[in-house]
Amino acid sequence: MITIENLTRRYGALTAVDDVTFTARPGRVTGFLGPNGAGKSTCMRVLVGLTPPSSGSATVLGRRFADLPDPGREVGVLLDASAQHAGRTGREVLTLAQRTMGLPRARVQEMLELVSLSDEEAGRRVRHYSLGMRQRLGIATALLGDPQVLVLDEPANGLDPAGIRWMRDLLRTYADRGGTVLLSSHLLHEIEVVADDLVVIGRGRIVAGGTKAELLARAGTHVGVRDREPLAAALTAAGHTAHPTGDDALATDADPAIVGRLALHAGVALHELRAADGAGLEEMFLELTADTQRETTPTRAGAGAAA
């Protein structure tokens, strides 16, 4: 369980994280989604106590991270796979974590097997690791203490498609056992296949949150229509949104039934009418985050921050 409440972090005039509130629940994978520089990493650093918040609070399992007696055994953290000493071997990196947590030595080998790093690879220095291998090592470090909460910042970066598939299965199994997973990404398609819940952040503010199903429902309806103008006008007149997508399609927040009726009245022929799926979510993601950029650029970014 991760609880973030009214969290704000300012750097001078810049508000990197602006009044952020959300929870990541046990048994679920929570996707933390936002473009680069949206405040995901800052939020996660505050959560694990590396960055002090300007205001608000972040707790894991009901406690501040610093109050956990042996954090590695309750919360697995991977913030940046490249943040490892280049002159240490992969096995040594794991051994240090294993010793810090006072775990049995066999645990290191178990984790190397779990993330599919061979003995030869584990004996190499991290300097010679690819980004994908560093991610695997980082995930091994995070899982070493058998924690019940996982905090992973962009863990899929640098993984090949098979690696991404592997990680997805791993996180799914983990959450199904009752674990809490908070996973960030700037790529929607990486997250939507594994996440149960989504939190979308743009310019430091939460712009959308909820279960994936809810957000998909909110993603609206996809309408294939050659003659777009009359239908868009009819939708807008009825109080719905209408955005052109692709060459001859509209995205709207109206139900398919309403769209069908309006199209009939307007005398417009449709060649497609369905609930928008992942593509709709992508559209929504881009729209939501673009909106926050437009809204916050002219005014001071931190103007709405809670004290």
Add this chain to the structure above:
Amino acid sequence: MSTTTLTTAHREAVRPAYDARPAPTPTPFHRLLGVELRKMFDTRSGAWLMASIVLTALVATVAVVALAPAQVLTYDTFVAAVGLPMVTILPIVALLSVTSEWSQRTGLTTFTLVPHRGRVVAAKAVCALGIGVIAVVLAAAIGAVGNVVGVSLAGVDLAWDLGAARLAAITLATVLNMFIGFMLGLLLRSSAAALVGYFVYQFVLTGLTALLAAAQPWFADLQPWVDFNFSQGQLFEVVPSAEQWAQLGVSGFFWLVLPLAVGLRLVLRSEVK
């Protein structure tokens, strides 16, 4: 590969539910000590620093036997020859142990596994202290062997001209040296900057103040009070008098204690990225 993955994943899956687990016990300090000590020597740079110390100590001992005139073939000479490389190089180990958390960004892992930076820094400080003491013990032991062998080769009388008080002063000087490296690491938190700082502090500054003291009599009188390198360096040569202790305290406060306190504050407060 895939079969091992599956079996391990399966083993993970049959572990008990999270709610049933007891809360872990707090990380004990001795564990941190062990880990921080290991971290000082388990990197490629750590291994090379150790190798260079052994190598230069060996070369120094051989050079003393081969080149030094018979009248200086004493215990003091041997301990100094063996100790000098350690005294110079080991502070770099202490320095890098702090800066690598930032420069190599291992702090992201270290400070999330142990979210109390003060404890980590304390463990590093205890390691620096211990290494300083062990270095002197080693230098004294190797120096004794060198003295016995060297003197018998040269055919002169054995001279044990280094008593317990001198060895204690040398130990203090070595430990202070370790903390110069440690302090620069805390203060600068960048390996490159702290290394440059270390060489300026230990070598450039020493030369400059020596020049100044030679040229300006007023500075020569003042030097022991304001030049920590000087007052600390004296510990390698003599057992300090009451005045020399006072000089060590005054200069050490400004050149070591104060920057150490500032560095500590920066490390405890700064963001780890």
